[in-house]
Amino acid sequence: MNNNEGSEYDRLFYPFLFEGGKASLEDVLAQVQHSTLEKCREIIALRQATLEHADAGIQIVAAGQAMARAFAHGATLLAFGNGGSSTDAQDLVTELLNPPFAHWSPLPALALTNDIAVITAVGNDVGFDNVFSRQVIAFGHKGDIAVGISTSGNSKNLLVALEQAHKQGLLTIGLTGYDGGKMLQSGNIDICINAPSDHIPRIQEAQATVYHALLEVIHTALEKGIS
Amino acid sequence: MTTEMEKREQSDLLAVVTARFALSVTIPDTFFNAEAKNIAEACWAMARRFHQGGRLLAFGNGAWATDAQHVAVEFVHPVIVGKRALPALALTNDSATMSGLMTGDDATNSFARQLRIVARPQDIALGYSPDGQCNNVRSALTTAREMGLLTLGLVGGDGGSIQQSQLDFCFVVPSCDPLAIQETHETLYHVLWELVHIYFENEGLLQ
Numbered sequence: 001m002n003n004n005e006g007s008e009y010d011r012l013f014y015p016f017l018f019e020g021g022k023a024s025l026e027d028v029l030a031q032v033q034h035s036t037l038e039k040c041r042e043i044i045a046l047r048q049a050t051l052e053h054a055d056a057g058i059q060i061v062a063a064g065q066a067m068a069r070a071f072a073h074g075a076t077l078l079a080f081g082n083g084g085s086s087t088d089a090q091d092l093v094t095e096l097l098n099p100p101f102a103h104w105s106p107l108p109a110l111a112l113t114n115d116i117a118v119i120t121a122v123g124n125d126v127g128f129d130n131v132f133s134r135q136v137i138a139f140g141h142k143g144d145i146a147v148g149i150s151t152s153g154n155s156k157n158l159l160v161a162l163e164q165a166h167k168q169g170l171l172t173i174g175l176t177g178y179d180g181g182k183m184l185q186s187g188n189i190d191i192c193i194n195a196p197s198d199h200i201p202r203i204q205e206a207q208a209t210v211y212h213a214l215l216e217v218i219h220t221a222l223e224k225g226i227s
Numbered sequence: 228m229t230t231e232m233e234k235r236e237q238s239d240l241l242a243v244v245t246a247r248f249a250l251s252v253t254i255p256d257t258f259f260n261a262e263a264k265n266i267a268e269a270c271w272a273m274a275r276r277f278h279q280g281g282r283l284l285a286f287g288n289g290a291w292a293t294d295a296q297h298v299a300v301e302f303v304h305p306v307i308v309g310k311r312a313l314p315a316l317a318l319t320n321d322s323a324t325m326s327g328l329m330t331g332d333d334a335t336n337s338f339a340r341q342l343r344i345v346a347r348p349q350d351i352a353l354g355y356s357p358d359g360q361c362n363n364v365r366s367a368l369t370t371a372r373e374m375g376l377l378t379l380g381l382v383g384g385d386g387g388s389i390q391q392s393q394l395d396f397c398f399v400v401p402s403c404d405p406l407a408i409q410e411t412h413e414t415l416y417h418v419l420w421e422l423v424h425i426y427f428e429n430e431g432l433l434q
Contacts, residue, residue, distance in 0.1 A: 025271075025432050032267035032422045039418050040259035044252050051248045061240040083304065087297035091409075094290050100405040200306045201417035204297075208413055212406040213247040217240050224236070 050195045063191040064217025072226040080112040080132040081149035104219045132161035142169035151203045153181025163188045177203030254407045269396045274426035278433040279349040283315035286338045287355030292319035298416040338367035348375035359387020383408030
């Protein structure tokens with residue numbers, strides 16, 4: 001890539017870098033500061049849109065209540081995603097096992113991305129599309145909870161794992177971005193909550209708020225007692 | 228349970244969700260408006276370190292260990308096509324080494340000891356602590372500073388003792404809610420990653 005030309009993305013989003021000659025440090029610092037504030041406005045707008053879009057508030061409550069009911073009956077939660085979303089799945093799991101608030105009871109959960117021996121074994125022997133479904137087969141019981149986190153809504157290994165989980169009688173929850181992709185249309189996902197954006201970092205940040213809100217609903221519902 | 232009770236429970240829970248989202252809007256708004264200038268400076272400092280061959284080394288405890296991994300994957304495998312892959316590691320990924328270093332009576336220095344072995348002076352140390360009081364994160368950042376690394380603290384609450392540790396950059400999210408602090412950290416490290424790349428388009432600024 002020619003440094004003077006930059007990528008198409010940079011030319012689109014950071015035109016000041018390419019407007020005649022070299023930018024001064026002061027100019028670039030000022031523009032980066034400006035971009036920072038723009039990104040802050042983007043995430044604020046996306047969180048508001050996520051909550052208002054398609055009755056997501058009601059959906060989050062319904063998902064949290066169903067998850068609370070499952071936990072009350074002894075469920076274990078299995079969470080999975082790819083790339084940055086794998087760390088969000090692990091985050092959700094550790095917040096269940098080791099809650100951030102003293103009044104939240106620890107709940108059983110497992111991140112399907114933590115065991116690199118299993119991921120590489122299944123990936124190498126069977127294929128990457130099966131790295132999560134294989135573990136759903138091994139760990140999932142009827143009444144457990146499967147949570148798949150994807151920014152595109154189209155990750156094959158999530159679609160396959162959620163289909164498997166649905167077959168085995170797990171409660172299936174999906175978090176997606178963009179237009180929700182195949183996950184939002186899937187009959188195998190009981191509740192799918194979408195963060196309507198096409199910028200992956202912002203989608204992940206909005207999804208963090210969604211699963212943090214889910215945790216809050218789960219614990220509030222459990223504290224009040226589940227019917 | 229009557230339908231009336233169900234409806235009431237639903238509306239109570241909806242209020243819980245709405246309050247959580249409201250917090251996740253107001254806290255980043257306050258934080259980024261206060262810190263945008265320092266963030267631009269931090270991106271420039273990080274870009275210069277990467278330009279010198281430095282690597283990002285990230286660490287944190289509990290939920291923040293996942294953020295250490297998250298920031299690392301962003302740099303190593305950028306989601307935006309055309310961005311260069313940059314070296315970044317989460318010290319929490321090696322559970323064998325980490326649990327090994329945490330046995331015995333020097334657990335507080337587990338991250339610092341990893342840094343002493345793997346870090347180079349041109350590297351970047353990024354440590355998270357929700358209240359600024361995590362001793363192992365503070366000791367690692369202090370060690371990193373002594374070794375000449377660029378040091379960044381991503382903390383919350385009142386900044387705690389980490390804020391007093393004379394780091395190159397210490398970003399304090401002004402909140403006591405661990406979930407909102409973590410979400411704001413996530414936006415912050417995404418922004419650091421997205422905007423570090425701007426400086427690479429202008430090599431003259433990296434000398």
